[in-house]
Amino acid sequence: MSINSSPRGLIVGAINFATKELDELRSIVPIEYISSKTRNEFFEDCQTKYKDVEVVFIGISSVGPFNKEFVDKLPPKTKFITFHAAGYDGLDIEACDARGIRVSNTPSAVDAATADIACILILSGFRNAYQAEHNLREGRWRNGVSLGHDPEGKILGILGLGGIGKAVAKRMHGFDMKIQYHNRTRQSPEVEKQYNATYVDFETLLKTSDCIYVSVPLSKATFHLLDSPQFAMMKDGVIIVNTARGKVINENALVNGLENGKVSAVGLDVYEGEPHVIHPGLLSHPHSTLLPHIGTYSKETMYKMELVCLQNFNAALTKNTLITPIPEHYHHFKK
Template sequence: MAAPRVLICANPEKGLIWTKQDAAEKLAGVAEIVELQSANRAAFFEDCKTKYAGVTAVYRHNDSASAIGFFDKELIDHFPESVKLVAHNGAGYDQIDVAACTARGIAVTHTPLAVDSATATVGAYLAISALRQFHRAEVNVRTGQWKSGLIPALDPDGKTVGIIGMGGIGSALARRLLAFDMKVIYYNRNEVSPKPDFPCTYVSSVEELLRQSDVVSLNLPLNDKTKNSFGKEQFAQMKKGSILVNTARGGVVVEDDLIAALESGHLFSAGLDVFPDEPNVNPKLVAMDNVTLLPHMGTETRDTQRKMELLVLDNIASFVKGDGLLTQVAEQKK
């Protein structure tokens, strides 16, 4: 009996840690590996009839979008009938139409936990930089201005950070900011149970969190319910002189409303790792020297990328061996 075929939609030449050896070790004796060869989306649709015929599982990395686009309904509907799993390399999976996969009986997995530490470290950096204005100070040093034009910034000590979404990343962020003597409050749809093993306080509404917080960190997925959910109303509820940190997805925030809150001085600063139209960044944000900007660096470490890639392969190996899925997306587990 022929081994199940696994299509790897990733490009190792773009700096990925994924190698043929990794996949060969994880899938040895259980699957045949097929690498993405399609130059564009149209070619991919044709190749699904030939080169990728009989594929059972698809390993998806975000960089495949540069060649074949997002895994939207159109693309998913061109999959061979044999495809039963999309194993995504990433915790966020807004580039995949889960409903379209579900309709075709295709399971979807992602990589939670593997991304928590690295993304939380980025969030902590953005929070501290936004408070202390380290980005502005570094630009001064690099341009020979020393302390010219710098204004007194803010200490983290005693400040309250409000975390919207106390999942794995939010919890890891809380632990990091507690080391700076910050107070942690959080909002989830439900209070975390059992209670976290670090000092934190649950608040029952976003409004209450915004009223209390000096720093607000967004740690929630992008979906139909959260898209553009943080806008003018929420910024108005935040303390004057407070800070927004976003390591979630740019689409969660109404960008024009964020810019207005910064320009008016209602927000002291912001720390952003994600943007609505990546890789494009609004020129108004780029021009603001009180905003720390990063190019979606959440998981840009060799250690974390390897953990993510191996988890994807573990999901595939478990699936093709009939042992179930390790990290299936929440929508399909209801």
């Protein structure tokens, strides 16, 4: 197959780190960068100069959001989307299904980096690192800083023992924490043994964990998974950490828990209204460690994510398949 007769690929966003691999791929299949300046111009271009594109890479781009309107306006021949993220709630999958477009994401590429940030937040919650640092910068040394707690011997409850959850379990076991988890589907005994993790039901995890780490994808089933009734079940003084998606937790309920003492500390990398709206009760509370969604924000991880996208790009363009399809699309690629 010549490069001129190959299916065409379009990059909506940018490849900043895996540039060598992109150049190698572009030498065998036709791939171009989006040149449209606005969302409306992109929609027009999809029907003209991009009309033969079959595979679309989607990263951070000014032509978003990637909602039903966006998916419906993609080139008529589009068959595949390679999505530059592990979480894909920012893409309308129902609209993709309606058009027969199959989607890949970057699941394993983000595990280590996100787990590192989760552990920073967990430890900060136990040791009250944010308040201590803030006091020092304000010239107050330790005056007024609350005593922290040692993580050793405490129970870490992981909601979602997927790739990231496993990486967190591995790391925090090194701090002699007791690991329990809840999944929709229980892991095998071999996996539980490998990660020193004990399976419990959802209510048991809420009632018995000293720290609850949220690592579930956002869906209709997990929207506000932690809300006022769930906080009421938790231990007094529980620590809440979330690196998944902000909307998994009702922030009003979380702030209420902080203010009444049910929650002793929070560590967040994600927010309901990010990036523009952060709950003022979180911003003002001395026991909240807040990061600006930097779970995957490292050069090495960005490279790994782009590489997975390009591997899917290559498979879609040359073999009419995907390497890491999203779970909803697994069945389309079963042999």
